[in-house]
Amino acid sequence: MAVSVVEEVESAGWLERALQSSSAVVCHFWASWCEPCQQINKVFDELASSHPHVRFFRADADKLADVADKHQVSAVPYIVFFQNGAISDRLEGADVPKMVGKVEELSRWRETTSAAAAREKLAGTESAVVANGGTPKATTTADEAAAQLNKRLEELVKSKPIMLFMKGSAAEPRCGFSRQVVEILEKEEVAFSTFDILSDQEVREGLKKFSNWPTYPQLYLDGELVGGCDIVREMHASGELKGLFEEKGLVQKKEETEEEGGIEARLKKLINSSPTMLFMKGTASEPFCGFSRRVVNVLNELGVKFGYFDIFTDDEVRQGLKEFSNWPTYPQLYHKGELIGGCDIIEEMHKSGELKELLLSS
Template identity: 50%
Template sequence: LRGAGVDFGSFDILSDEQVRAGLKVYSNWPTFPQLYVKGVLVGGVDDAAKLAEGGDLKAQLAVAAGVDVGKATAAAADGSKSVQDRCKKLLASAETMVFMKGSPDAPRCGFSRTLVGLLRDEAIEFASFDILEDQDVRQALKELSNWPTYPQLYVKGELVGGLDILKEMKNDGPLAPQLGIKPKESLDSRLKGLISSRSIVLFMKGTPDAPQCGFSRTAIGLLRDEGVDFGTFDILEDQEVRQGLKKFSNWPTYPQLYAQGELLGGLDIMKEMNEAGELGSALRPQAS
């Protein structure tokens, strides 16, 4: 085919046993390769060789399949270009992209599961594409990347490799610096940073000047009455922090008040301490 300048697509039947067995029955042709033109079976390698002996293979294929090969190959070329454009858009859709079998939470092969685990172990954010859901992308990406297997890992649109490559990199040290990407900060680390960002921090609904609930408004009033310097975080603006801090602190409601990195409690605790004259001393660091 290449010798005759015929444009063609291909499918690796070794990669899909269901297609391999099914096509034999569908075509009533027991061996591979099998050559099709515009959906019509021409035959195997012996048939293609015989057609080539008759002269212009393109013309002979047209006669054998009863189609205009020039138009058919042009359409195939257009289709191939369209799929490659899709692949390039997918590669550009995220800084770190994994083409895998299945999804990160439901991988369909051990290689994909292991690669996802390596990335998650280092809190590396990534997007993914399930190549089992799109055979066109599955085949086109192999040609585009010149990489025959999956999963495939890309960073900033460039192929890093498959699982073996990532394992080798892991043996050399942390993956993120080698990949040139910044790992996502863990939620616990982020929460600790927010809690320790000021000596006194109130996690509340809204802001001090525009509280979004009566409990938060009252808590702000108590802190202002004490005349202490404090910071706040609006949990309505960040659902990850809102849900995560409940588990981190084992405290189910808001507002939550922290002093010197330690949880004092919610509004009821603040009120009790205020009535007992203990709120001010609890908020201010004790001299050692």
């Protein structure tokens, strides 16, 4: 099969036609001003050459705003995965290991469906051969499938420094043992990633043999199995787990707020740190999403001095501000401690002159 190349999306119609004619597609929504997008583009080129069963598309989110809006692109880089013309998965941000893993999953799905179709065709051919007195050729891919699964599992356990294979997610564990390990990791104040083994039967069964560990959850550190719930619990109680994380430099140092009141007090302090304060994705000089960039452009056009906070640098602020402001998306613009709104509201107020009057009148 010919080596795949990354194709540029020309229009909404072009993408629709391409999706109708291809069963496995990955589309990277990017922008020329976005530095992380350049990294993804390089990885995309490599993935395209090594996964010929998948078509790789690249769409300029600024030039093709209608296409980006249709696919709910809220930031760049933004990866959308398609199976048989329908969206099967999404990925926001430049998380290369996770993107590679999802591409490999899509490629395996494509190969599996192709192999199934080929087997059906072969079965029909063999039936005809046997009917005519011939002997069908034996075919087997068991060893190849096992090797591919083993490679995938090895990549998964090494995809993050701390990987927890569990039932459910960190936010919603689906068994008591998984919940206990999540709580322990949160108490240890370490960043960790999870894989829901209930979402992938191949991983669920394969990892038991790979690790020689028959139950879940399973905790890995730098690709090495630490153990299950009982072992993690014992290591946490003895302090051994904390020592292990500290040795690897994985313990997060959380900044203590100067005032009492926790996250709410911290958010109030941030909001009031500048008369005009923008909570955005990226920085004022390098926004990470088109909506943040559009608000920055409006403020610069008005000549307004403003402070900003990159919500990608602090997940506590990113999640907490949504509840505090009762506003679910970013960017969010504040003036004198009061929320003005997001991108659409800012642009409407700018067109009407209301924003200039509000920000520059005092």
